[in-house]
Amino acid sequence: MPTVPGSSWGRWPRHAHAQCVPVSDRFRAPDFADGAPCLPWGNGRSYGDSCQNADGRLLLTQGLDRFIAFDLDTGVLECEAGVQLADIIDLVLPKGWFVPVTPGTRFVTVGGAIANDVHGKNHHRAGSFGHHVTGFELLRSDGSTRWCTADGQHAAWFAATIGGLGLTGLIRRARLQLRRVPGAWLTGQSHRFGNLAEFFALSRESDRDYEYTVSWLDCTARGDALGRGVFMRGNHAPIEGRVPRERALRVPVTPPVSLINRLSLQAFNRLYYARPSARCDAATWHYRPFFYPLDSVLEWNRIYGPRGFFQYQCVVPPEPAQDALTGMIDAIARSGSGSFLAVLKMFGERPSAGLLSFPRPGATLALDFPNQGEDTLRLLERLDEITRAAGGAVYPAKDARMSAASFQQYFPRWREFGAFVDPRFSSSFWRRVTEPVSCKES
Amino acid sequence: MQRVLIIGATSAIAEATAREFARRGDRLFLVGRRADALEAIASDLRLRGAPQVEIRAQDANDRSAHETMIDAAEAAIGEIDSALIAYGTLSDQAACERSVDQMLAEFDTNALSQMALMTRLANRFEARRRGTIAVISSVAGDRGRRSNYVYGSAKAAVSAFTSGLRQRLYRSGVTVVTIKPGFVDTPMTAGFKKGGPLWASPADVGGAIARAMISGRPVAYTPWFWWAIMQIIRNIPETLFRRLSL
Numbered sequence: 167m168p169t170v171p172g173s174s175w176g177r178w179p180r181h182a183h184a185q186c187v188p189v190s191d192r193f194r195a196p197d198f199a200d201g202a203p204c205l206p207w208g209n210g211r212s213y214g215d216s217c218q219n220a221d222g223r224l225l226l227t228q229g230l231d232r233f234i235a236f237d238l239d240t241g242v243l244e245c246e247a248g249v250q251l252a253d254i255i256d257l258v259l260p261k262g263w264f265v266p267v268t269p270g271t272r273f274v275t276v277g278g279a280i281a282n283d284v285h286g287k288n289h290h291r292a293g294s295f296g297h298h299v300t301g302f303e304l305l306r307s308d309g310s311t312r313w314c315t316a317d318g319q320h321a322a323w324f325a326a327t328i329g330g331l332g333l334t335g336l337i338r339r340a341r342l343q344l345r346r347v348p349g350a351w352l353t354g355q356s357h358r359f360g361n362l363a364e365f366f367a368l369s370r371e372s373d374r375d376y377e378y379t380v381s382w383l384d385c386t387a388r389g390d391a392l393g394r395g396v397f398m399r400g401n402h403a404p405i406e407g408r409v410p411r412e413r414a415l416r417v418p419v420t421p422p423v424s425l426i427n428r429l430s431l432q433a434f435n436r437l438y439y440a441r442p443s444a445r446c447d448a449a450t451w452h453y454r455p456f457f458y459p460l461d462s463v464l465e466w467n468r469i470y471g472p473r474g475f476f477q478y479q480c481v482v483p484p485e486p487a488q489d490a491l492t493g494m495i496d497a498i499a500r501s502g503s504g505s506f507l508a509v510l511k512m513f514g515e516r517p518s519a520g521l522l523s524f525p526r527p528g529a530t531l532a533l534d535f536p537n538q539g540e541d542t543l544r545l546l547e548r549l550d551e552i553t554r555a556a557g558g559a560v561y562p563a564k565d566a567r568m569s570a571a572s573f574q575q576y577f578p579r580w581r582e583f584g585a586f587v588d589p590r591f592s593s594s595f596w597r598r599v600t601e602p603v604s605c606k607e608s
Numbered sequence: 609m610q611r612v613l614i615i616g617a618t619s620a621i622a623e624a625t626a627r628e629f630a631r632r633g634d635r636l637f638l639v640g641r642r643a644d645a646l647e648a649i650a651s652d653l654r655l656r657g658a659p660q661v662e663i664r665a666q667d668a669n670d671r672s673a674h675e676t677m678i679d680a681a682e683a684a685i686g687e688i689d690s691a692l693i694a695y696g697t698l699s700d701q702a703a704c705e706r707s708v709d710q711m712l713a714e715f716d717t718n719a720l721s722q723m724a725l726m727t728r729l730a731n732r733f734e735a736r737r738r739g740t741i742a743v744i745s746s747v748a749g750d751r752g753r754r755s756n757y758v759y760g761s762a763k764a765a766v767s768a769f770t771s772g773l774r775q776r777l778y779r780s781g782v783t784v785v786t787i788k789p790g791f792v793d794t795p796m797t798a799g800f801k802k803g804g805p806l807w808a809s810p811a812d813v814g815g816a817i818a819r820a821m822i823s824g825r826p827v828a829y830t831p832w833f834w835w836a837i838m839q840i841i842r843n844i845p846e847t848l849f850r851r852l853s854l
Contacts, residue, residue, distance in 0.1 A: 171802075187798075188793075188795055188798055190620065190795055191645060191795075193648070232648055233651070233655040234648070234652070
């Protein structure tokens with residue numbers, strides 16, 4: 167398999183693990199007592215160290231990949247936690263159903279989608295993944311199991327486990343409420359916007375009539391063009407078209423240096439903005455290129471070379487959003503770095519279901535940076551300053567470096583959450599962000 | 609639509625193979641030791657497209673129960689078109705060197721019970737002049753090596769047995785398929801250090817097995833490159849081979 171157990175999608179950091187324990191039998195508990203602390207590992211699509219557990223054990227859940235029940239009339243699906251969204255779509259789409267919320271890759275497991283309370287282009291309508299989980303079975307290292315639901319007996323465990331980064335125990339199976347769709351296609355529009363003010367206006371106008379909205383931002387543009395980008399919006403639609411080929415390309419080797427540099431960034435961003443299809447009043451998309459443009463290039467994360475890359479995804483509240491985003495684009499430009507893909511979206515108002523959930527009202531910006539050591543870390547810390555000042559947060563699933571002080575400000579309920587962490591579970595991320603914060607840092 | 613009997617259906621490779629048959633809309637009868645695991649797999653296969661999946665919890669080492677097991681399968685899903693023998697244990701070589709009983713028990717599971725089962729299936733299929741018998745042997749059976757020669761020699765027996773059986777049944781139109789997987793990332797190989805190009809996923813191997821069973825390929829190395837690797841290993845002269853620690 168392309169994804170090596172224990173790796174993360176950003177390919178940095180690379181921790182060594184004491185043991186990888188495959189879990190493929192939902193009727194038998196792994197031996198938790200014997201050995202180092204555990205962390206469930208689904209398909210390694212988290213970018214940083216939230217899916218790593220240095221010197222600890224990983225519980226590999228890819229073998230927990232069975233469907234349990236699917237009700238064609240109600241769209242309720244029950245499956246094991248290692249089932250990937252791609253498998254669900256293959257099963258249910260021909261029957262007129264779709265996943266209610268999906269991140270930008272369909273190669274994530276259900277357990278991982280719950281543990282990171284993932285979001286998608288329909289957050290302003292549908293909220294995040296946790297809102298569509300009607301229940302799951304949580305196995306603790308003491309051997310106890312709980313069926314957790316949003317308002318049942320174990321509601322507190324439910325809230326801790328949604329977005330709980332796999333730390334509250336092992337999710338073995340889950341029940342999801344899918345959404346009906348007329349088919350595999352979407353229709354909508356694509357518009358250029360010249361600056362951030364236009365982006366916010368387009369968002370306000372679109373969120374009412376479009377289930378899915380997302381923008382690409384040209385973060386290499388400065389001056390008058392600062393904050394320009396392309397806004398896409400779409401809805402499921404009962405149309406038919408030529409299905410794109412399923413076969414994906416693969417980045418076959420890791421180049422010795424990152425192929426993403428200042429030159430390639432500028433060229434790509436200019437072309438992407440200028441391409442004719444950036445403006446289209448009647449666009450149609452198959453769901454795969456619409457939701458998963460990068461899934462068609464397997465192992466695309468290799469293009470950043472052997473040192474890997476950082477993702478940075480923050481959310482900032484609506485009021486300071488324009489100033490904060492301007493400050494970030496400016497800081498990125500001034501650092502001489504740049505992001506190949508910058509993705510911008512307005513989250514909706516719906517409160518997330520988890521104690522540690524990332525989505526909250528405001529503008530969310532996701533950026534990729536090749537790992538250039540200290541320079542990159544300095545830039546990211548500068549972005550964190552802006553996020554902190556704006557009262558925002560950074561997404562743990564994509565993080566490999568935020569300080570403990572930042573995390574504890576972004577996720578004020580982390581101590582409350584701590585009471586639900588399984589005593590035999592841990593992660594490199596969790597150890598890093600729960601370090602005592604010294605006065606100097608805070 | 610085919611009617612497929614799988615013995616050892618809870619193994620990761622067997623389950624992956626069964627998913628291929630389910631996708632094709634075949635009927636399945638699954639035999640394994642644990643009813644709960646079998647029921648979980650059966651529910652999954654039904655959702656994946658199998659019109660009928662029946663299960664039977666039984667230890668295939670119990671040779672006296674083989675005939676009733678095949679009877680039960682045919683009563684449940686009809687005359688079997690294709691049977692896959694997929695169970696086995698990866699023997700603990702060191703323990704088998706210390707204990708003759710353990711060595712014999714491993715041979716029982718990995719060779720004798722499978723040969724018994726093949727004989728019963730063969731006689732039935734031969735009389736009907738149709739059917740496919742597939743068995744998961746191993747590249748380990750191509751040459752005895754010090755690291756696992758108990759497992760390897762049991763698989764060698766299975767491979768030789770299927771070769772002869774294939775010749776015998778050829779004239780009656782019955783197909784015998786010998787499957788030789790290399791390293792597969794399954795719970796059975798949990799003790800190994802994994803990763804690297806030699807390791808295959810159960811899904812890839814399962815797909816290859818289903819294709820071999822459908823096309824009636826006599827011997828299927830999976831992934832294919834193991835054929836080349838085993839050609840080399842088989843041709844190392846014994847005077848040199850005995851010095852190696854493979």
